[in-house]
Amino acid sequence: MDPLFAAAPFTGYVYPNETVFPWGVLIVVYPYLTGLVAGAFTVSSLYQVFGLKQLRPVAHFALVTSLCCMIVVPVPLLLHLGQPERAFNAVFTPHWSSAMAMFGYFAGFYIILLIIETWFVFRPYMVQQAQSRKDLLGRLYHVMCLGSYDLSDKAMRYDQKWIFALAILGIPGAHGLHGNVGFLFGSLKSREWWSSDLMPVIFLFSAIISGVALLIVLYVLSCKLRRVAVDIPCVKGMGYTLWGFMMFTLLLELVEFGSLLYKGREGIDMIMEFISTKLVVPFFVLQLSIGAVTAILILSFLFWRHITGRALVAGIMLSALLTLFSVLMMRFNVVIGGQEISKTGKGLLTFPWEIFGRDGILAAGSVLIAPLLLLLVMVRILPPWQDSPAAASH
C-alpha cells in the first residue's frame, strides 16, 4: 500500500508534526488562478470603465478568460480537502471569523457577477445566433438568451448601463476575492514568512500583472491561430500596463522583504539561513532575476528604443511569459517557502515533491491547464474577438 503521507526531511529542530506539509502544490495553483481571474478582469475593466480604447480587441476576451479561470478556481481547493463532500459546510454554516469561509462568499458573489456581465456582453451575439441557426447549437443559444431577444437601440443602451455598472462592481469584486486570498496568508501570525500586512496588497498587484501577462500571451497566440494580424497598439497598451504594475509589484515585494529582515524578530537567524540557501534558486534566480527583473528590462528597452512591429510583439510576449513564470514562482515561494521555515524558528524543512497522487505535480499541472482547455471551448460558443477591420482582413 502507498504511504498516506510524504514526510519532509529537515535540519535543525522542527516540531514533530511539521514533517508532514499541510499544503502542497495545489495550494500554490489556487492563488495563482485567483490572481489570473483578478488580473484578466482588470484588463476588461480598463476598457469598460476607464475607457482605454486601445484594449478593445481583448476586452471581451479578458472577460471570458476571467470566467474560465474562475470556474476552475474551486478545483484545487476541492482536490486538497480531506473531506471535499463537506466543502459547502463553509458556506451554509460558515464560521464568520474565518478568512477561508469568507472566500466562499467572495467567490460566489464574483462568479455570479462575472456570468451576468458575460451574458450582457454576449447577448447580441447569442440573439443573432439563436435567430439564424436551426441546429442544436441554435437551441443552446435560445436557452442562453433567456427569452430576451430585443436588440433595439433602447435595449442596447440599457445593456450598456448594466455592463458598465457590473464592470465597476467587478473591480472590488475581483480584487476583494484575491485580496482575501492574500489576507488568508498574511493574517496568520504563526509564520513569520507570511505574517505581513503587505501580503494582500502584494498578492493584488502580482495578480494584476499575471492577468495582463496571460492576456498578452493568449491574445498573440489566438491571433496566430486565427491568422489575423496582431493589433500592435493593443499589445503595446497591455505592455505598458504590465510594465507599470510590475514596477510597483517589485517595489512592494522588496519593501516587504527588507522590512522582514530589518525588523529581525525572533527566528530571523533561521530566515536568513533559509534565504541564503534554499531560497537562492527559487527566489533570487527564478522569481526575481529571470522572472521579474528580466521582464522589466526587456519592456524598458522596448519602450525606450521605441521598437515597434514584430519585434515589439515578440519582446512583450517574452516579457509576459517571464512574468507568468515569475508570479507562479512567487506563489510557490510564499506557500511552500513559508512552510519550509519551521515554526520553532530553529529548523528548515525540505518540501517533498510528489509527481503522481492527489497533491502531485501532475494534478496541479492539470488544474493549471484546465482553464485554457475551457477557454478553447468557450471562445467557440462566445467568440470574444473584436479585431479591427484591418486586422481581420489580414
Place this chain on the structure above:
Amino acid sequence: MDEKEQFGEGQAARRSFLGCLGTAVVGGAAAVAASAMLSNETRAAAVDAPPVPAIPGYDWSKHHWAFGVDATKCIGCLRCVEACKAENEVAPDAHHFRTWVERYVYLEGEDSARVDSQADPVNIEASGSEGKYRFANRYKDAKVDKAFFVPKLCNHCTHPACVQVCPTGATFKTDDGVVVIDHTYCIGCQYCVQACPYGARFFNEALKVTEKCTWCYHRITKGLLPACVEVCPVGARIFGDRNDKQSPISEFIKNNRVEVLKPETGNAPNVFYVGIDKEVS
C-alpha cells in the same frame, strides 16, 4: 336574521370554525406572549445557551480546566507520549503526536541549545521503531553544561488562532476551556494546522480530518486524569480545575511563577510552565 339563514348552513359552520380558530390563534399567541414575559430570563437563557454536551452527570459550565508542566521534574522517559498514542489511537509513527517531549542540551562553549524530540531520526533509530520512543544517549561523549526536557501539547488557548480560522466552526472552545474538533464536521482544509503557532495540530490521513490533544476530554469529563498525566512517574504534568482552588493546577499556578509559550501571539495559552529556558518556544 339567523346566521344560518343569512349565509347558509355550510357557510355558518365554516364561519363558526374560523371564529374558533381565530380565538385559538389569538389565545395561543397571548399565552405564548404571557409565558414569554413571565419567563423571559429562562427563555433567553434557553436561546443563548451553548448546546449542552450529552455527557451524563457532567456540567461543563462548572469547570475551568488547565494544565501545568513542571519541566524541572521531567526525566524524558516518554511514557506520556506512548500513553497518549495508545489512549487516543494516534498513528504509531514519528510524524503525528498529540503530545511530545523536547530535549534542550547546552554543550560547553555553545551559546544556544541543541534541541531534539523523540521524533528525531537519531532517537527513532535508537528506539528501533517509529511506534516506540526513547531519547538516544547522543551527548555521552560531550561536555554538557545544562540539559532539560520540556513536554509539549496543545495549549488550549483562551484566544485560539486555530478556532479563529476554522471555516466551518468544526473546531471550537468548550465552556470548560478545552479546544476540541468535531470530526464529523471538519472539512480537512488544514488551515488550523497552519494557524497554530505551537505545531500542536496534524492531519489524520486515515480519517481525513485534523487532530490534536483534547486533554483526554473523554476521560476528564468522567473525573479521570488525561492519560499523559496519569502515567507520568515524576509528576511533571499537572492537570485540574481552576474553579477548584484546592486542585493541583490551582496550587501549581499559585505556588509558582509560571510562564506560557509564545505569549506574544496573543493566544493566551492555558498550559502553564515552570522551569523552562529562554530558548523554549
